[in-house]
Amino acid sequence: MIKYYTFKIKRYLPNETPKTRWDEFRVKLNNMERVLDGLIKIKETMDGTLTFRKSCAHGVCGSCAMKINGKNRLACQTLVKDLPEIIEIEPLPSLPVIKDLVVDMTLFFQKNDKVLPYLINEEPPPQRERIQSPQDQHKILESITCIMCGSCTTSCPVFWSDKEYLGPSALLKAYRFLFDTRDKATEQRLKAITGQDGIWRCHSIFNCVEVCPKEIDITKHILKLKRLAIKKGFKGGQE
């Protein structure tokens, strides 16, 4: 089934005046095609200046997160047939825009760096692999699927109002290591996430869960972090 869709795209061209404008494109797409296919068609046949990120095109690299009809999603994972005929596309909210749908993700990645995002275990490793039971591995199973597309953090009202907040993505990363039985830096990492910009700022709004393209229940993980922090005596306020 082939149908026409109207793509209303919020443009941002730093060298033009006015810098911001809305453009409309009519695109013919079949019911297997995705928003990303529509954007590519526009770029190839209508306006070569339209700029967006893309890479794997099947929802594993996390390049093409954008706000589509009022919700953050991956353009490559959103089929047009599931959308109304008018598709409104904007860049991810609350990050500085570089051009059109491309945002500057630096701030987002910096948050991640703050939670010590690497396995820390200074004990000399054994000859073979470290033993970890399947049950223990399952504790982190959901959190390791994160592709760092930025949909969650930029959908979080707390992050909108305060850019110092670590945000769901970074907290999920902290969870991934805190609940990995092989990691030994529990104290350090809890210290990093229980400051005034850490887990206590999460108000269980669930916007992040709503948008995660990998369907990770991020709030669940943050709630678990909160319980762990209390158990270990981190009550917040420490820097």
Add this chain to the structure above:
Amino acid sequence: MRYRWNIGSLAWITHRITGIILTFYLIAHIFVLSHLKDPVAYNKIMAIMKNPLLKFGELILFAIVLMHVFAGLRITLLEFGISTKYQKTMAYMGALVVGVLWIIGTFYFLREVL
């Protein structure tokens, strides 16, 4: 386009807004109470309270208190480890319970007034 609401964020914003309203209400409430010094003042203020507009205000206040309580309960339960799988159900159920309690409350309230 505005960012799209969902039940989770609606529960959160309701909790916030009702919280702020209740804060102001409590200040006003304490202010009024602090002026109930003698029978004359008491009667005067009670007369004002009979105003139908204020009566109607009390109904709204009742709704706000209910909403705040149930939104708070939902978050508390979540934080105590009730599975987040039920967060949406809890929000809808909460809204339902708030509605039912409010209607019952209103019924008694109106019976008393009328």
Add this chain to the structure above:
Amino acid sequence: MEINKHYFDTIIIGSGLAGCRAAIECIENGTVGVLSKLYPTRSHSTAAQGGIGAALGNEEEDSPEWHTYDTVKGSDFLGDQDAIEIMCYDAIPTIIELEHMGVPFSRTVEGKIAQRRFGGHTRDFGKAPVRRACYSADRTGHAVLFALYEQCQLRGVRFFQEFQVIDIVIENQAIQGVIAINIKDGSIHVFEAKIVIIASGGYGKIFKVTSNAYASTGECLSMLFRQGLPLEDMEFFQFHPTGLYGLGILITEGARGEGGILINGKGERFMERYAPTIKDLAPRDMVSRAILSEIREGRGIDGQDYVYLDLRHVDKKILHERLPEITTFCKIYMGIDPSEAPIPVVPTAHYAMGGIPTDIDGRVLRDVDGSFVQGLFAAGECACVSVHGANRLGCNSLLDTVVFGRRAGKAASSILKSSTKGKVKKERLALIIECLEMLKNNKGKETVASIRKELQQAMMDKCSVFRTEEELKLLVDEIKTLKERYKEIEITDKSKTFNTDLLEAIELGHMLTLAEVIASSALQRTESRGAHYREDYPKRDDENWMKHTLAFQTEKGITFKYKPVKITRFKPEERKY
């Protein structure tokens, strides 16, 4: 124009598995800068699903010797056996090392790394399938890439994300550095270095239907080729048997490893006819050919051009635990649940066996005599060691990236002290900037999209699983015409900020170069071996063709030289499964 200059002891191009693994070695001895077109964790390694091969023997008896044999046989005896042996024996410590770095592998009941069956991996020299692929559900690449990137961060590797390399500077047979554009603001950056390691990945985007990412365009290979360096075995391009119909999205071989089977329009499990012993777990080249033969003979589903991958009989719990990713792909893109309906699949362009010729330590070779470019290394899919020969076995690609990424890193570190700092000459820089400006301001009637589309279609039609002399000749001519037309392209975006229009034009130029090499290499190899199947020469010809092809660019066009295959333990035999 303002030029930004940087110096690093080692520069690595590409931040996938090979790049990150090499960086971890190099950072021990000096400064390391990694250049990537994307944010590092977006590299296409992240899309690898099924597993990483190593004869750990965690689930059942296994040995690196069997692994070596399988890889040699899988390569249709074109793989260099010394290199294969190194890879298969190095596999075990390398995987253990990855586990120590934090890769969240799936586990066995005893808590060891879990392993599963994969195509072409057998026990006891071909007797039965063996569990050899270590995995993390069906997101193995993702799990390994994140762990390696995280370790790089911990160790202080400097990443330059969204930097596109536009020139690799080699002078006096030694590496000098690289020139790159910062995509964000269009500024030019010169990176001088003692060592450059190329880990830029594959170039599947040359084909229309591919599992590869938009970023997999292979410009680094073309940059070397244009400077007179050879490219090895470019005729061998692997088509993965199971790509989602119409989209090319990969459905891991692990799906068949967990019990999935292929069925044709008649409902037959047709792989029984093509590979009686290991059936659906035959190597990819054979399965791809089998699928297309079924379709050609009218036994596709309802006579159409696809077959089914059937997972309905696989336990739902296994689907959920070990294949969650492909289950969601099917749900999202096809609207089907693999536990209830079969998945429509067709072969999809997947992996380049050929690439930059290197020795077993990743040194880039200049010629058939084994001379190399001082200070230049390559690892991963862009390199051709050659461990995959004419056909790669599943789960050997991740292994290749980490084993040879590590080896290249170690070899690079060992020569760091004795190497001199590279120097990028002003003239070279001026030339590349001029080319860039010319491309940007070029006037003409052609567009990048139309040429790219025609190239991808032509490669798909004439140079995919089945090839003939007639069609390949047509293809070479077609590519030459496209190259001419490329001179007439005009791009719309003239800005400096995030100009993807310009970058795609640069990539297309390189894709055209590579396509010509692939087509010409395929044309001159008059035999069928592994992934290269010539309908006019359907037999393997060990007498004349037991050798690697090295394509060179000369004034007369593309010319070929040959390098013997290193055969140590396993003598070529007929390849039957």
